[in-house]
Amino acid sequence: MPTTNDKIIRNDTWIAALIALSLLGLLYPLARPRAMSESPWLVEFVSTAVLAGIFAFHAIRDKGFVERLFTVREPLTRWIVRFMALFALWSLLSAAWARSAYLPIHHALLWGEYIVVFLYFRERISTAHNYRLVSYTFALVAAILGILAIIEYATLPNFATLEGVIRLRYGAYSELLVTILPVLAALGICAGRAKGRLKLSAAAALGWAAVMLSLSKGAFIAGIVGFGITFACIILFAAQYRRRAFVSFAVWLVLTMGVQVGFSVLSPIPATVDYISGKADVTRGTALARVFVWKIGTQMAAEHPFVGVGSDNFGISFNKAREHYRIGHPADPPDEPVSDNLIERGHNELLQVTAELGLVGLLLFVAPFLVLAWMFLKSLSARKQFPPVLWAALGGMAAFLVSSMVSSFSFRLAQNGIAFFIVFALAAVELRRLRGEEIHVESAVTPRISFAGVILSVYLLLSLITLGSKGYAEQCVLAAGREHEIETASLLYERAVRLDPAYASAYLQRFGRYYATEDFASAAVHLRKAIDGGCGVVLTYSALAASFEKSGQPDSADHVFDEALRIYPRSVFLRIRYSRFLTDINRQADSAAQFAIARAIDKRQADGWSNLFEIGSVRAFYAARENRELAAPAELLPEAAVLEYLDKPPGEPLK
Numbered sequence: 255m256p257t258t259n260d261k262i263i264r265n266d267t268w269i270a271a272l273i274a275l276s277l278l279g280l281l282y283p284l285a286r287p288r289a290m291s292e293s294p295w296l297v298e299f300v301s302t303a304v305l306a307g308i309f310a311f312h313a314i315r316d317k318g319f320v321e322r323l324f325t326v327r328e329p330l331t332r333w334i335v336r337f338m339a340l341f342a343l344w345s346l347l348s349a350a351w352a353r354s355a356y357l358p359i360h361h362a363l364l365w366g367e368y369i370v371v372f373l374y375f376r377e378r379i380s381t382a383h384n385y386r387l388v389s390y391t392f393a394l395v396a397a398i399l400g401i402l403a404i405i406e407y408a409t410l411p412n413f414a415t416l417e418g419v420i421r422l423r424y425g426a427y428s429e430l431l432v433t434i435l436p437v438l439a440a441l442g443i444c445a446g447r448a449k450g451r452l453k454l455s456a457a458a459a460l461g462w463a464a465v466m467l468s469l470s471k472g473a474f475i476a477g478i479v480g481f482g483i484t485f486a487c488i489i490l491f492a493a494q495y496r497r498r499a500f501v502s503f504a505v506w507l508v509l510t511m512g513v514q515v516g517f518s519v520l521s522p523i524p525a526t527v528d529y530i531s532g533k534a535d536v537t538r539g540t541a542l543a544r545v546f547v548w549k550i551g552t553q554m555a556a557e558h559p560f561v562g563v564g565s566d567n568f569g570i571s572f573n574k575a576r577e578h579y580r581i582g583h584p585a586d587p588p589d590e591p592v593s594d595n596l597i598e599r600g601h602n603e604l605l606q607v608t609a610e611l612g613l614v615g616l617l618l619f620v621a622p623f624l625v626l627a628w629m630f631l632k633s634l635s636a637r638k639q640f641p642p643v644l645w646a647a648l649g650g651m652a653a654f655l656v657s658s659m660v661s662s663f664s665f666r667l668a669q670n671g672i673a674f675f676i677v678f679a680l681a682a683v684e685l686r687r688l689r690g691e692e693i694h695v696e697s698a699v700t701p702r703i704s705f706a707g708v709i710l711s712v713y714l715l716l717s718l719i720t721l722g723s724k725g726y727a728e729q730c731v732l733a734a735g736r737e738h739e740i741e742t743a744s745l746l747y748e749r750a751v752r753l754d755p756a757y758a759s760a761y762l763q764r765f766g767r768y769y770a771t772e773d774f775a776s777a778a779v780h781l782r783k784a785i786d787g788g789c790g791v792v793l794t795y796s797a798l799a800a801s802f803e804k805s806g807q808p809d810s811a812d813h814v815f816d817e818a819l820r821i822y823p824r825s826v827f828l829r830i831r832y833s834r835f836l837t838d839i840n841r842q843a844d845s846a847a848q849f850a851i852a853r854a855i856d857k858r859q860a861d862g863w864s865n866l867f868e869i870g871s872v873r874a875f876y877a878a879r880e881n882r883e884l885a886a887p888a889e890l891l892p893e894a895a896v897l898e899y900l901d902k903p904p905g906e907p908l909k
Contacts, residue, residue, distance in 0.1 A: 279296045294667055298364060330685060337625065375387070430670045439502055444643065472661055480654075588855070724754045815832040866896070
C-alpha cells in the first residue's frame with residue numbers, strides 16, 4: 255500500500271514544471287495596453303491559479319494534506335508564519351489611512367500568497383525528505399531564462415535600439431535568479447550521481463549567464479555575494495564536498511570573467527562591469543536617480559514615522575513628499591531628476607516598507623528574518639555542522655537582501671517573492687533538522703471539509719477574483735484604445751477603473767482620446783484623476799495646464815503651474831512653459847520673473863526651450879548651431895517633452 259510519502263513525491267516533475275512556468279509569466283506573449291495597471295498582476299494570477307490546482311490535487315488524493323499544511327508545531331516555523339501573517343494584516347489595515355484603499359488589499363493578498371508558498375514548500379521538503387521539487391523548479395526557471403537570453407543576444411539586430419527592452423525583460427528576473435542560483439549550485443555539488451551534478455550545475459550556469467546578460471548592476475553584485483558566501487562556507491565547513499566546491503567555484507569564476515571580459519573587450523555590447531565602472535554610463539543617471547528617490551523616501555518615512563502612507567502607496571504619495579523635500583532642499587540636487595518618469599517604488603525595500611507602513615510595519619517585516627537569524631546563531635554557537643544546502647540558502651537570501659537595497663522590484667514582483675520564500679522555507683527546514691526537530695506525518699483521517707480548507711479556498715478565490723479583475727481591466731483599456739467610437743471607448747475605460755480602482759494609467763489614456771478630439775474640458779477632468787492616482791510628472795502637468803488653457807480656464811491652468819512648480823521647482827521646462835502662459839494672459843512682469851528664475855537654474859537650457867517655443871524646432875536647431883550658448887532641441891530636458899513641440903512635417907494638419 256503506498257505511503258503518504260510516496261503520494262507527495264510521485265508528481266514532482268509536473269508540479270515543478272507548473273510552478274516554474276507560472277514564475278515566467280512576464281515572458282508570455284499576452285496582448286496588453288501601453289497603459290498597464292500600476293499593480294503587477296499576471297504572475298500573481300497565474301501562480302495563484304497553479305497553487306489552487308496543486309492544492310486541489312493534493313487534497314483529493316490526501317485527505318489530511320490541507321490540515322497538515324497549516325499544522326505547524328515547531329517554534330521556528332510557527333513564529334515565522336505568525337509574523338508574516340501580522341505583516342499582511344497590518345498591510346491590509348493600512349487601507350484605512352492610505353490615499354488609495356485598494357492598493358493595500360492587493361499588497362496583503364500578495365503576502366498571503368507568500369505565506370502559502372512558504373508553508374507548502376516547508377511541508378513538501380519536510381515530508382518528502384529530499385530536494386527534488388526545489389531542484390526541478392529552480393533548474394527549469396534558470397535554464398529557460400538562460401537559454402532565452404543567449405538566443406536573444408545571438409539574434410540581436412541592434413543592441414542600442416533594444417537595450418532598454420532587454421534590460422527590463424531580464425532585469426525583472428535577475429533578482430529571482432541570484433536568490434535561487436546558489437541553491438542550485440549547492441544541490442549540484444551534493445548530488446550523488448554525476449549526471450545529476452552536471453544537469454544542476456548547467457542550469458546554474460545558464461541562470462548566471464542570464465543575470466550577467468540582464469546588465470543589472472545590483473543583481474550582478476548581489477550574485478557575487480550569494481555565490482561567494484555559498485562557495486566559501488562549503489569549502490571551509492563541509493570537508494566532504496570541498497573538492498567539488500573548488501571545481502564549481504573555478505567554473506563559475508571562469509564563466510564570470512569570460513562573459514565580462516568578452517563583452518567588454520571583444521564586443522560592441524557593454525558588459526555589466528562597464529556599467530558599474532561608468533564606461534557604459536558616463537552620466538551615472540540611474541544611480542543619481544536612485545539616490546534622489548531614496549531622499550524622497552526618507553522624507554516620506556519621516557513625515558509618517560509610525561504607520562506610513564499605506565502599503566503600495568509609495569508612488570501616489572511621492573509627489574507630496576517631493577514637494578516637502580524641496581522646501582528644505584531648494585537646490586539639492588540642482589536639476590530635477592526623474593521628473594518625466596512615473597515613480598512607483600522606492601528602489602530600496604526596507605525604505606519603502608518604512609515609508610508605507612511605518613516603524614510598526616518595518617518591525618513586522620523584519621521579524622521573520624530575525625527569528626531565522628536567531629536560530630542560525632544559536633546553532634552556530636552550538637558548533638553544529640551546517641549542510642551545504644543550508645549555506646546556499648543563506649547565500650541566496652543574502653543576495654536577495656543586497657539586491658533589494660537598490661532594486662525597485664524585490665518583493666513587489668511576485669516571482670521574486672515566491673522564489674525567496676521557497677529558499678526561506680528550505681533554510682527553515684534545514685535549521686529545524688539541524689536542531690533535531692522533524693515533522694511526523696499524521697496518518698489519521700481528517701474531515702474532508704476543514705476550517706483550514708475553507709480559509710485557504712476563500713483566500714485563493716478572493717485572490718483570483720481580484721487579480722483576474724485587474725487583467726480584465728487591462729483588456730478593457732486595450733479594447734478602448736482600438737475603438738473608433740469615443741462613446742464606446744469611454745464605457746470601456748469606465749469599466750476598467752471600476753474593476754481596478756487604482757488604474758491611474760487608464761485615466762491617462764482616456765485623457766489622450768479626449769484631447770485628440772479637442773474635448774479639452776473632458777480631457778482635463780480625466781488627466782486630473784490620472785495625476786491624483788500617481789501619474790503626476792512634468793509632462794502630465796504641462797498637458798493638464800494646456801487642457802485648461804484650450805478649454806478657456808486660465809485660472810485653473812495657473813493653479814496647475816503653481817502646483818507643478820512646488821513639486822518641480824527646478825524644472826527649466828516648466829518655468830519656461832509657465833512664462834509663456836503668463837505672457838499669453840498679459841502678466842508680463844510675472845512672465846519675466848519666471849524666465850529669470852529658469853535662466854538662473856540653467857541659462858543654456860532656458861534659452862533653448864524659449865527658442866523652441868518661439869521659432870519652432872527647425873529654426874531652433876540652426877540657431878543652436880550658430881550659437882553654442884543655446885541648447886539645441888535634441889539637448890533639451892526632459893527629452894520626451896521635446897517631442898510635443900517638434901515642427902509638423904509639410905502637409906500634416908496642425909492639431
